[in-house]
Amino acid sequence: MDLPFKTVLNSVPGTEKIAADFSKIISPGDVVCLYGDLGSGKTFFVKAVCENFGIHDVNSPTFAIVNEYSGKVKVYHFDFYRLKNTGELLDIGFYEYLNDKEAITFIEWSEKFPSILPENRLEVHLEFAGELKRKIEIKKL
Ligand SMILES: Nc1ncnc2c1ncn2[C@@H]1O[C@H](COP(=O)(O)OP(=O)(O)OP(=O)(O)O)[C@@H](O)[C@H]1O
Numbered sequence: 001m002d003l004p005f006k007t008v009l010n011s012v013p014g015t016e017k018i019a020a021d022f023s024k025i026i027s028p029g030d031v032v033c034l035y036g037d038l039g040s041g042k043t044f045f046v047k048a049v050c051e052n053f054g055i056h057d058v059n060s061p062t063f064a065i066v067n068e069y070s071g072k073v074k075v076y077h078f079d080f081y082r083l084k085n086t087g088e089l090l091d092i093g094f095y096e097y098l099n100d101k102e103a104i105t106f107i108e109w110s111e112k113f114p115s116i117l118p119e120n121r122l123e124v125h126l127e128f129a130g131e132l133k134r135k136i137e138i139k140k141l
């Protein structure tokens, strides 16, 4: 997969294929910020990417703020959705997570706190385009 990358995902298996391609170009130390409305497929995408790392227990961290998984790589999975401000994130050591060069970090609802995101990041933008259709755009900043 070459970045920037843009396509229309027409089915769940189609998304899984792109997630597999994406998993090959990311490595520990990377921060992947996900953008898109409710139900656009952020958690689904993280889950599908992680399957390729032998991680099968991905679920939405909406209530936990961050989930931690381990497989072929270590993964941190944040969701900013229910956070009112960045205080809670700083309290749990957000930057320590980001600076862990042995882990890949995913962040759902990145648009909520743009100023806290690292300058060097990958962005995955998802958009609902029909029951089984999603637009996806991936870029590296
Ligand atoms: N082509 C597709 N690619 C990805 N997901 C799809 C596709 N078609 C349908 N879906 C469905 O869309 C839903 C996406 O839900 P998901 O929980 O991933 O959204 P989300 O962006 O994480 O929402 P939230 O903002 O609530 O966290 C899933 O139920 C998934 O099965």
Ligand SMILES: [Mg+2]
Pocket: 042, 043, 044, 060, 108
């Ligand atoms: Mg989600």
